[in-house]
Amino acid sequence: MNSNSITLIQAILIGLFYWFKGTSLxxxxxxxxxxxxxPASLWVGIVLGDIPTAMMVGASLQxxxxxxxxxxxxxxxxxxxxxxxxxTVTIVSGVDIKAAVALAVPIGLLGIQLNNLVFMIxxxxxxxxxxxxxxxxTKSLFRINVIxxxxxxxxxxxxxxxxxxxxGVSSVSNIMTIIPDFILKGLxxxxxMLPALGFAIIVGQIGKKNLLPYFLAGFFLIQYTGIPVIAxxxxxxxxxxxxxxxxxxxxxxxx
Amino acid sequence: MEETTVTQKDKKIxxxxxxxxxxxxxxxxxxxxxxxxxLMGVSFGVSLSSILKKLYKNKDDLISALRxxxxxxxTQAVWGSLIPGIVIAMEEKKSxxxxxxxxxxxxxxxxxxxxxxxxxxxxDWGMWLPIILGMFxxxxxxxxxxxxxxPWILFMVITLIExxxxxxxxxxxxxxxxxxxxxxxxxxxxxxGASVMGLFIMGGLAASYIKVTTPIVINSGGVESLNIxxxxxxxxxxxxxxxxxxxxxxxxxxxVNRNFTYAMLWIIGISIIAGGFNILK
Numbered sequence: 001m002n003s004n005s006i007t008l009i010q011a012i013l014i015g016l017f018y019w020f021k022g023t024s025l026x027x028x029x030x031x032x033x034x035x036x037x038x039p040a041s042l043w044v045g046i047v048l049g050d051i052p053t054a055m056m057v058g059a060s061l062q063x064x065x066x067x068x069x070x071x072x073x074x075x076x077x078x079x080x081x082x083x084x085x086x087x088t089v090t091i092v093s094g095v096d097i098k099a100a101v102a103l104a105v106p107i108g109l110l111g112i113q114l115n116n117l118v119f120m121i122x123x124x125x126x127x128x129x130x131x132x133x134x135x136x137x138t139k140s141l142f143r144i145n146v147i148x149x150x151x152x153x154x155x156x157x158x159x160x161x162x163x164x165x166x167x168g169v170s171s172v173s174n175i176m177t178i179i180p181d182f183i184l185k186g187l188x189x190x191x192x193m194l195p196a197l198g199f200a201i202i203v204g205q206i207g208k209k210n211l212l213p214y215f216l217a218g219f220f221l222i223q224y225t226g227i228p229v230i231a232x233x234x235x236x237x238x239x240x241x242x243x244x245x246x247x248x249x250x251x252x253x254x255x
Numbered sequence: 256m257e258e259t260t261v262t263q264k265d266k267k268i269x270x271x272x273x274x275x276x277x278x279x280x281x282x283x284x285x286x287x288x289x290x291x292x293x294l295m296g297v298s299f300g301v302s303l304s305s306i307l308k309k310l311y312k313n314k315d316d317l318i319s320a321l322r323x324x325x326x327x328x329x330t331q332a333v334w335g336s337l338i339p340g341i342v343i344a345m346e347e348k349k350s351x352x353x354x355x356x357x358x359x360x361x362x363x364x365x366x367x368x369x370x371x372x373x374x375x376x377x378x379d380w381g382m383w384l385p386i387i388l389g390m391f392x393x394x395x396x397x398x399x400x401x402x403x404x405x406p407w408i409l410f411m412v413i414t415l416i417e418x419x420x421x422x423x424x425x426x427x428x429x430x431x432x433x434x435x436x437x438x439x440x441x442x443x444x445x446x447x448g449a450s451v452m453g454l455f456i457m458g459g460l461a462a463s464y465i466k467v468t469t470p471i472v473i474n475s476g477g478v479e480s481l482n483i484x485x486x487x488x489x490x491x492x493x494x495x496x497x498x499x500x501x502x503x504x505x506x507x508x509x510x511v512n513r514n515f516t517y518a519m520l521w522i523i524g525i526s527i528i529a530g531g532f533n534i535l536k
Contacts, residue, residue, distance in 0.1 A: 024286035027332050028379075028414040029407075031286055035380070036388060038395055038403035045400070052398030059395035059402065063464045066385055066392075076515030105523060109516065122290035126297050126325070129288075133321045136314050138304040141321070142280075145288040145301050186527030189535055192467050193500055193522050199461040200504035201515065202381050206450045214451050218458025223494040229389040229459065236455040240448045247447070 004092060005170040010047050014084050015162030017043045021080045022118065022157035023150045034075060035068055037061040037083030037104075044087040057087045060101045064194045065108075068201075076197075079104075081111035081161060085172075088165055093173030102187025103176065105194065118156050125149045214239065269306060269347055269426075274340075277306050278422045281339050282415070285332035293327050299339060299364075300325035306343055310350035320346065323357055330368035334375030336418040338367050340425020348429075374446055379414055382453045387413075389460050465497035470536045496535070 017040060021033040033039055038058045045054025065079040082104035090100040125144055132140040203215055217239075218232065281302035288297045303324050311317040330338060342364060349355040387406045395402025469488070473481040481487075488495050507518055529535040 024289065025283060026411075027282050027285050027418075028411050032407055032410055035384060036403075036406065038388075038391075039407050042400050042403035051400055055395045055398045055400065055402055059392055062388060062392055062395065066388060066460060066464055076519060105519075109519065116291075119289060119291045122288050122297075123292045125288060126290050126293045129297050129300070129325055133300070133325055134318060136308075136317045136321065138308045138317075138321070141301050141304050141325075145297055146284055149288055182531040183527060185533070185536070186530035187523075189467070189530030190523045190526035192465065192536075193526050194519065195461070195464045196497070196500045196504045197515065197518055197522060199457055199465070199501050200508055200518075202385075202457050203454065203501075203505055204508050204513075205381065206377060206453055208447070208450050208454075211447075211450050211454055214454040215458035215461075218455040218460075219462045219494065219498060220458075222459040222462035226463075229386065229456075229463075232459040233386055233456060236452045236459075239455055240452045243451045244444055244448045 004173060006048065006088065006092060006165060008166055011162045011166035012158075013047045014044055014088065014165055015158035018081055018084055018161045019154050019158035022114075022153045025146075025150065033080045034078060035065065037065060037079040040080045040083035041087045044084055044091065048088065048091045050091045053091055054087045057090050057097055057100055058083055060097055060191070061086065061104055064101065064104075064191055064198075066195055066198050068198050075112060075115070076201075077105075077108035078111035078115065079108055081114075082108035084161065085165070088169055089172055089176060092169055093176060095173065095176045096184075098188040098191060099176055099179070099184055101191040102184070103172070105187070105190060114156055114160070118153060121152065121156070122149065267347070268310060268351070269343065273306055273309065274343070274423065274426055277302055277339065277343065278336065278419060280305075281332070281336060281422065282418055293325070294329035295332065296328040297325050299328045302339060303343065303346075307346065310346055316350070319357070323361055326361075328364060328368060329372070331372040331375030331379065333379050333414045333418045334371050334421055335368065336422035337371060337425040338364055340422040340427075341367075341429055342425075344426050344429035374449070377446065377453060378449050379417070382449055382456065383413055384410060385460055386456055389456075389463070392464075461497065461501055462494055465500060467496050467500060467535055469496065470533055 021030055021040070024030050038055075041054045041058025041061065042051065045051035048054070061079060061083050065077070065082075068075065068077065068079065085107045086100040086104035089095065089103060090097060125148070129141060129144055132144065203212070218236070221227070221235075222232065281298070284298045284301055285295055286298070288301070289295060290297070300321055304321065307317060307320045307324070311320055324342070342360060345355055345360050345363065349360070387410050391402045391406045393402075394405070468484045471483045473483065492498075504518060504522070507521070508515075512518070526535075
């Protein structure tokens with residue numbers, strides 16, 4: 001693309017996608033977008049007319065966010081807005097995908113603050129709901145918490161992102177081209193190291209120290225053989241079966 | 256007198272259609288009104304509101320039922336579908352004159368939500384999701400749209416089936432289902448199994464996706480140069496750098512600070528220095 005910016009319609013369409021993620025409607029249908037940047041990248045690819053580039057950006061981001069978990073609903077970063085911005089910048093400015101991935105990191109961290117803001121706003125709706133509960137008005141419960149509440153979210157998700165992309169994409173793209181090599185290399189390394197955080201979080205969450213050797217087993221199996229994930233999963237199922245069968249009595253005593 | 260109460264207790268008022276509707280509402284709205292104060296609490300009440308209205312003809316009873324189900328509640332909404340299912344069964348009995356105190360219903364909700372969230376998070380977000388994504392990242396990398404659509408739909412279908420199953424299981428067996436589930440160590444076995452599977456897969460994915468190496472090359476004597484990565488590290492233990500990084504982050508989270516944002520900032524800071532000075536790449 002040679003114009004170095006996007007049209008208002010395109011910015012609105014991308015903003016609306018972020019709003020849909022923000023609504024959390026349809027549970028895993030939209031919550032998935034808070035864990036995987038792939039659909040967001042695809043959407044930008046469709047809107048801006050370059051699906052292959054978009055998917056490559058999405059795949060690079062996905063590796064970084066692979067182990068992302070949201071314990072108790074508190075995600076540490078937001079891959080959706082990160083993907084929407086980074087994919088747009090890559091397609092519009094043609095910068096290196098690695099640099100775009102690095103750009104995604106701070107965007108994802110800032111984006112999660114929007115979530116926190118909305119969690120606060122939702123508190124007001126909870127109190128409004130309480131009033132309707134006292135009137136036994138079940139129809140309003142649905143209307144408040146599904147329609148009004150999600151309409152308000154347009155202001156907190158769609159609007160800021162649409163404005164940012166419409167007004168800021170060309171300047172962000174320009175900045176990306178003048179970032180010194182030193183920083184770019186560092187950010188690119190950060191993109192490669194950040195998946196470690198996801199894995200560390202998952203291992204910590206599972207939290208069974210006596211099972212940690214299974215992590216090492218999987219790690220070195222792939223490191224030495226490079227077998228596909230499906231093969232790894234099948235072997236994993238077999239190992240799980242063995243473990244559960246031969247330690248069955250012990251785990252039951254542990255209840 | 257007593258006989259009539261018994262028959263009343265067993266009377267089923269809620270139809271499969273009511274249940275399907277309530278489940279769909281739960282699925283559709285479980286996280287939408289998430290707030291710091293109530294978390295999923297309000298959504299729980301919204302999902303059950305039609306059923307409660309059907310059960311409690313008396314306005315005051317309906318109000319207190321709605322009140323107890325819009326308070327704080329948080330779980331993982333897929334496996335956690337068991338809880339609204341159980342609660343509907345309990346409310347149905349209560350509305351038919353069974354002597355179930357409010358505290359028992361609330362206690363059942365709050366007592367189960369944590370344990371079930373732990374199981375659900377481990378299996379859905381910790382196991383299914385990374386496995387599914389791992390299968391399709393390669394497709395996405397080649398620029399194909401299938402790499403985005405396939406994992407999205409596949410994950411949704413799997414969790415949708417789980418959720419429907421647990422919701423209906425919860426209703427059918429009521430609070431006894433949990434006792435059955437928790438006794439005999441079946442859940443414990445399930446968690447252990449999921450942990451083994453999860454750790455094994457995570458180990459494999461960590462090896463595939465953390466690709467950090469060192470570009471350091473030592474020039475000794477000018478002619479022979481020594482590539483640290485290929486000549487030393489790969490010979491001793493391939494993947495030692497990624498493994499050290501994961502171990503480092505894990506120990507940081509376990510021993511120093513469980514704040515993920517700080518951990519992320521540390522990683523970025525260290526990366527900029529190590530990457531900028533060509534120590535790692």
